[in-house]
Amino acid sequence: MKSAYVFGPIHLFGQDYLPVYKKLMALCEKYFDKVLGTYPDFWKTKEKPKEFYERTLKTITKCDLFIGEVSSPSHGVGMEFQMAYEKKIPVIAIAKEGISVSIMILGIPNVKKVIYYRSISDLLKKLEKELIIFGKKQ
Template identity: 30%
Template sequence: MKKTVYFAGSIRGGREDAAVYKRMIDYINMTDIVFTEHIGLESLNLKTRTKEDDVHIYERDTEWIRTSDVLIADCTNPSHGVGYELAYAEARNIPVHIFYDKSKANVSAMLNGNTRFKLYPYEREAEIYPVLDNILGNK
């Protein structure tokens, strides 16, 4: 049975890793369902939105998290929103798996010290995909 995945990555906090997000999302989508495919889009609209737009995003995304089997995040680029999503998933007992490029980031002690979060530092992007297979049970 296909798993439903909420993929979290920085949007307003910076898009430097969008291409990595896209490749991760495409890889997960080969076997499972990613609710947040838009996170990997290079053309993601970052214009200032209205409060109503943000309310819609909050309501949609929290619903997606609640209905996900797992949350997978790339936290190389710090993001307030991603931090919120991780805590939201944790509060609902949804497994959280966090990737980060250790040559570019030093993750927060709040993430690294949380024994409920699984962290996967990587040096090369190729290291990500076998771990995703293990997380999703595809190996």
């Protein structure tokens, strides 16, 4: 069973990015048996910090692909990228056009693609192209 994890900042962008996460998840559901993500799986947790960390780590270690929103710095997202690196899980980073993505993110060997987008529709079009390519490699 193939799975994907769509993630990005929870607290930095708040509700502004909720529509993005929902649409990314819907697109990924066309190509993966299981899709987890910032929304709804990690959005409004009542877990203690250690429980949240452990669940995030467990989720990451079971996925086949990560898609991470990196338009704005986030400690949590950076940690998730590192977790993916340690497990050699391929990552697609996404960022708004004009954003300078962290050099640390760009340097992670398992970041297979950085997609810069103008709008949600632009992002979905570009991401779908990459998901098709990813599927052919598996």
